[in-house]
Amino acid sequence: MMRDMQRRKKILMVSxxxxxxxxxxxxxxxxxxxxxxxxxxxxxxxxxxxxxLVKGFELKPRLKNYLSGGVRGNGGDLWGYVPGGLVMPYNVSFLKNRWVHSFWQNLTFPNLIRQVRKNGFAEVDVLYFRTSKQAFWLDKIKSNVSVFRVADNDSGFFDYNDEVRRREQALVQRADLTVYTSKPLEDYVTRLNPRDTLYLPNGVEFDFFSAPTNKPSEYKEFSGPIAVHVGSVLPERFDFELVDLLTVKFPEVQFVFVGPDEALRRRLHQRPNLHLLGPRPYELISGYMQHADVGLILLDIEKNPVLVNSTNPLKLYQYLASGLPVVSMAWDVLTDLAPPTCLAKNRDEFARYLGHVLSERCFDPAELMAYAKKFDWQSQFNHLCSRIEMISEKKRVNEDASGF
Structure with a gap:
């Protein structure tokens, strides 16, 4: 009751x-x-x-969201919206030019800025960005604190170009706080000349992933051990060759992929022990981890060292919170974190570690879960909120001192 009587805090998040x-x-x-x-x-x-319409990825759910004016949830406290427009910035042809980057929001129908204001976010306590494509919000709505979260070295993605770099730097220099998720990203962020920074590594919803769940129906049809990969497959950093090697070397192991699988279907050789299940609702994915025998992290550091060396993978913490042993290629972030995980220097070593984990059952689930619990999102959230409050208080003091 008291919470409803007080002014509710608001955040607009751009993802x-x-x-x-x-x-x-x-x-x-x-x-x-x-x-x-x-x-x-x-x-x-x-x-x-x-x-x-040409690319097709997740077209149907995004169109449904757009046509319905967004989705509401959490008792009305959440509004999630997919804008609809004629163009958006992309690293091909005329879509990468400065005009598109600057004015694409003016070609949205209904107008994106009016939609946001209409839904109650004309003034917010925090304005949060993951992408510089929508940096215009700094000039379109009133916010107390602005935050830009750098989760990857985006220069390693196909969609990155000089205009993206220019806008990323401009956003970093205007945002009150730039958050980065891995230590190697500190240098990347520092070169963009931020006003303030915070190291905030990725985390895990520990209670969700550690709570026992039922075995997925698909698993009941498999015989032999299950090696699972859950999440996105980005061609810029995924090791397709490693998957082909493993499915041949371990014919008795069922290799299961949960998540968007368009790239996998194009790039992998189809084999009896390769199972591409496609996307599953987030609330079900812990079951695919808990009832597997090993979790896989399949990034190709040789193909894209810039991108991979800055990656702090969410799935690492999710696997471990599920009590699932993990085999991964090694790179700077994981080496520094030193998780209870097998970190391979090359594909042959990856295969040896996979065979060892499946034959020896050498990891204690309790130890894996204890490591993951240290990275619970609640802790990361509290750290972020403390910094936001410090910035907000500093602004209040400066305003009082200036007489406004």
Whole structure:
């Protein structure tokens, strides 16, 4: 009752992914923490455009969201919206030019800025960005504190170009706080000349992933051990060759992939022990981890060292919180974190570690879960909120001192 009588805090979050995407990234997981703390959350994704009719990825759910004016949840405290427009910035042809980057929001129908204001987010306590494509919000709505979260070295993605770099730097220099998720990203962020920074590694919803769940129906049809990969497959950093090697070397192991699988279907050789299940609702994915025998992290550091060396993978913490042993390629972030995980220097060593984990059952689930618990999102959220409050208080003091 007291919470309803007080002014509710609001945050507008700008993400590349839409709210109901099967790929739930750090933006979604932080949004859930804000909701649990009593905030009202607006969650805006990249727009859907006519060009998505060609690409097709997640077209149907995004169109449904757009046509319905967004989704509501959490007792009305959440509004998740996919804008609709004629164009959006992309690293091809005329879509990468400065005009599109600057004015694409003016070609949204209904107008994106009016939609956000209409839904109660004309003034917010926090304005949060994961992408610089929507940096215009700094000039379109009133916010007390602005936060830019750098989750990857985006220069390693296909969609990165000089205009993206220019806008990323401009956003970092205007945002009150730039958050980065791995130690190697510190240098990347520092070179963009931020006003203030915070190291905030990825985390895990520990209670969700550690709570026992039923075995997925698909697993009941398999014989032999199960090696699972849950999450996105980005061609810029995924090791397709390693998967082909493993499926041949371990014919008795069922290799299961849960998540968008378009790239996998194009790039992998189809084999009897390769199972591409496609996306599953987020609330079900812990079961695919808990009832597997090993979790796989399949990034190709040789193909894209810039991107991979800055990656702090969410699935590492999710696997471990589920009590699932993990085999991964080694790179800087994981070496520094030193998790109770097999970290391979090359594909042959990866295969040896996989065979060892499956034959020896050498990891104690309790030890794995204890490590993951240290990275619970609640702790990360509290750290972020403390810094936001410090910035907000500093602004109040400066305003009082200036007489405004």
């Amino acid at each position: 590349c992914q839409h709210w109901l995407s099967p790929i739930q990234v750090g933006d979604h997981l932080l949004a859930r923490q804000f909701l649990a703390a009593g905030w009202q959350v607006g969650f805006i994704s990249d727009p859907v455009t006519p060009f998505h």
